[in-house]
Structure formats: structure tokens, C-alpha cells
Amino acid sequence: MRWLRFAVLVLLASILQTGLLGGLRADLKPDLLLILLVFFALRGNPTDAIIASFAIGFAADLSNPIAGRLMGPRIISFGLFGTLLSDLNNTISPRRVIYQVVTIFLTGCVTAGLSYLLTFLRTGAVTAHMATGCFWQPLCSALLGPFLFWPIGWCMQMYGRGRRRYLRGALLRH
Amino acid sequence: MTRKWASTSKGLLFAGGLFVGLTFLLLVPREAAGQLQLAYAHVFRWPLKMGRGVLPARATTPTRSISPQAYEELLKACQQLRNKAANVEAELQAANRQIELLTKLKAKPGLAQMQAIPAKVDTQVQDEMTISQGQESGVAVGQYVLSLTDQCMIGVVSAVSAKGAKVRLITDRDSRIPVNIAGLAAGKYLEGRGDGVARIRQVPREHALQAGTAVYAQPQRGLLVVQVIVAEVAERKMDAEHPTMWDITARPVCNMTTLSDVVVMKPVSVR
Numbered sequence: 001m002r003w004l005r006f007a008v009l010v011l012l013a014s015i016l017q018t019g020l021l022g023g024l025r026a027d028l029k030p031d032l033l034l035i036l037l038v039f040f041a042l043r044g045n046p047t048d049a050i051i052a053s054f055a056i057g058f059a060a061d062l063s064n065p066i067a068g069r070l071m072g073p074r075i076i077s078f079g080l081f082g083t084l085l086s087d088l089n090n091t092i093s094p095r096r097v098i099y100q101v102v103t104i105f106l107t108g109c110v111t112a113g114l115s116y117l118l119t120f121l122r123t124g125a126v127t128a129h130m131a132t133g134c135f136w137q138p139l140c141s142a143l144l145g146p147f148l149f150w151p152i153g154w155c156m157q158m159y160g161r162g163r164r165r166y167l168r169g170a171l172l173r174h
Numbered sequence: 175m176t177r178k179w180a181s182t183s184k185g186l187l188f189a190g191g192l193f194v195g196l197t198f199l200l201l202v203p204r205e206a207a208g209q210l211q212l213a214y215a216h217v218f219r220w221p222l223k224m225g226r227g228v229l230p231a232r233a234t235t236p237t238r239s240i241s242p243q244a245y246e247e248l249l250k251a252c253q254q255l256r257n258k259a260a261n262v263e264a265e266l267q268a269a270n271r272q273i274e275l276l277t278k279l280k281a282k283p284g285l286a287q288m289q290a291i292p293a294k295v296d297t298q299v300q301d302e303m304t305i306s307q308g309q310e311s312g313v314a315v316g317q318y319v320l321s322l323t324d325q326c327m328i329g330v331v332s333a334v335s336a337k338g339a340k341v342r343l344i345t346d347r348d349s350r351i352p353v354n355i356a357g358l359a360a361g362k363y364l365e366g367r368g369d370g371v372a373r374i375r376q377v378p379r380e381h382a383l384q385a386g387t388a389v390y391a392q393p394q395r396g397l398l399v400v401q402v403i404v405a406e407v408a409e410r411k412m413d414a415e416h417p418t419m420w421d422i423t424a425r426p427v428c429n430m431t432t433l434s435d436v437v438v439m440k441p442v443s444v445r
Binding site: 019071 | 183184187188191192194195196197198199200202204205207208210211214218221222223240241242243245
């Protein structure tokens, strides 16, 4: 895993999420960090996937928190479901676009659900946009996500020549 | 061995990540988390401004969410407001009805020169009732009281306080009101009998009075400027003390037991 590229990619995604996409309607706004989470959970090795999931959760809590002045719900939910998805990847391995759409959508629903639950347990506050966070945003992310997988993989050099170099490097390291 | 080490490492990583998340969630003060979010927004303020600068606004303004307790309180307040609005609407309807009745009353010739003070009947015990208007509204002892709905006289103000008054009904034993009988030139007195009716004594027998003949309250200087119906003849019989006279029993034309709105007639002072 190229962690520097990963950090830049996550930072870029979080800035895009809150900056450029912040002006969009909430129910039409895809969650770029969710797409990254699913990508790294599916394409990274299990250890990298765990670190990536928690790191993306941290970025999500930092840049786009559910409740102001609260961090933690997304670190936990992204970390938990990213790890789970990485473990399930050996079993289900969603390669077709439609399966990726379903995976992103379901992951978005459950991570948002757990985040809202943790926020409620911590603050006692119920967010006003639960339907948006639990359904519409995962749906938008699911529709957009598969089309971003290739550029993300290209950036991380996980495909083609870069991927081969990566695997060769991994073999050499062992 | 390698697989076992990798598995342990994964478990440790996951546990570590979860620990970090729980620490942020439960142990890190919200102010510190807020500072961290603000620091991020400050560092990346330039690219964030390319959008709408949403993050700083979100970080500094409270989230659009409410607690269940606050939601319950809002619901309760909403219900109270609805009830209040319904009550106000009912009051408005009652006021409109009262205005309509007062307009009808004022349309009666002569009564336009008098000020009508509308009042509610608070209590009624036998031949006396208390009303909701008193001295502060201009009510005074001796003023005539009319039924707002039936527009007939029912009694006279007998006592008055700041915010209420007592009305002696025409059927009360102490009531004595000067009246005119339709078709009879001379004025007489309508005296209460205390049993729900009144009587008029010493009416000459040459007058052939029929049951149902109207009895009017006489105009009184400073009290009433026009005749107002008060009762009707119910029965006539020979006066025991004066055989040449009728002893007439008169029945109020208003149903006193169902009265709810009355009006006190106050003469308009002329300067």
C-alpha cells in the first residue's frame, strides 16, 4: 500500500466532499469517503484495509461530522464495517458493477445507521436528515462508486503495470 | 506461524482502531473535537471556500437536530398553541354572535340612544342572578337589564361591585316595576310573586284583557327611553280586596332559566 498516495487521496476526497460537493443538495450528494472505504476494503489486503478503514473514518469525522464538536462515530462505523467487508471479500468478491453498487449501498446504509446510533447514544440528539444519510447518500454513492474505482486504482497504482510492480515488490519483501 | 502472526496483527490493528474511535467518542471532550475540526477547516480553508465554505459554518453553528425531550416539549407546546387557537376562534365566534345581537337590539327604535353593556350570567338563584359586568363597565343600581337573545326586560340591577352586579328579576318578591299594558292608558306596577310569575293589581274590570296581552316596561327618565316588552297576561281574576278590579297574573316572556347573555341598558349622558 502506498500510504502517502492514500493520505493525499483521502485528504483530496474529504476536501472535495465538504468543499465542492458541499453546495449540492444533501440527498444528491455522493459520499466520496464511503466509496474510498469500499474500494480499499475490496482491493487492499486485509491488514491495509483495516488501517485504511479507520483512517477514512477519522477523515470523515474530521471533515464532515454528523454532529458538530463530536468525533468517533464514523471512525468506529467505518472501521468496523470496512474490516467486515474486507473479511467478506474473500467469500463474496464483488467484481461485477452491479454487485459493487449493492455493496457500496449496503455499506453506506449500515455505516450511516451505526454512526447515527452512536451519535444519539453520545449526545442524545437525533439528526434531522436521517433518511438522507441512511438511504439517499448511499444510493448516490453506489451509483457513482464503481465508475470511480478505476481512477482510484490508477492513482494507487493497483492496476496494470503499477499493480504488477506492487505485487513484485510484495514478493521481494517476503 | 506467519498466518497466525498476521491474524494476531489484524486483530490488534482492529482493536487499536476501535480503541481510538471509542476514545474520541467517549473520552475526548467535545470542545477538543470541535477544535480539531476547526483546525482542519482553518488549514484547508482555501480549497473549502471553492465550494460554499460549508464546513466552518457547520463546525461553528449547532447541528440541526434536537433531543427527544426537546421534541416532546415542542410537540406539547404545539398542542397547547392549537388548543389556544381553537379557544380564541370560539371566543371570536361568540363575539361575532354578540355583535350581531347587539346590532339587532340597537336597531330597535329608541334603544339607539342608550348604551348597551353586554354581560354574561354568572349564577342564578331563584329570582336573582349575578352578571359579569360591574361598576368598572358603567353598571349602576336601578338600570334595566334585558335579555340579549329575546330582547325583553328581565329585571333591574339591585347591587353592584367593581366587576359584577346583582340583578333582581321581575318575578322576585321585592321587584316593582312601572309597566304599561297594551290597550290600557293608565300605568300600573308589575310586582313579583316569587314563584316564577308576577302580578298587576287594581286593573279596572272594564278592560277586557285577554291572555297573551303584552305588558311593557314604562320608559323612565334616565333609565329607559322606550317601552320594552317584559311579560304577557297569563290569567285574570277578580281582586279579592277590590271586587271592581282585576288581579292579573303576568308571565315573563323570557325563559329565565336558560338565560346566558344579558345586556344592561345605560342611558347615554348628553353634555
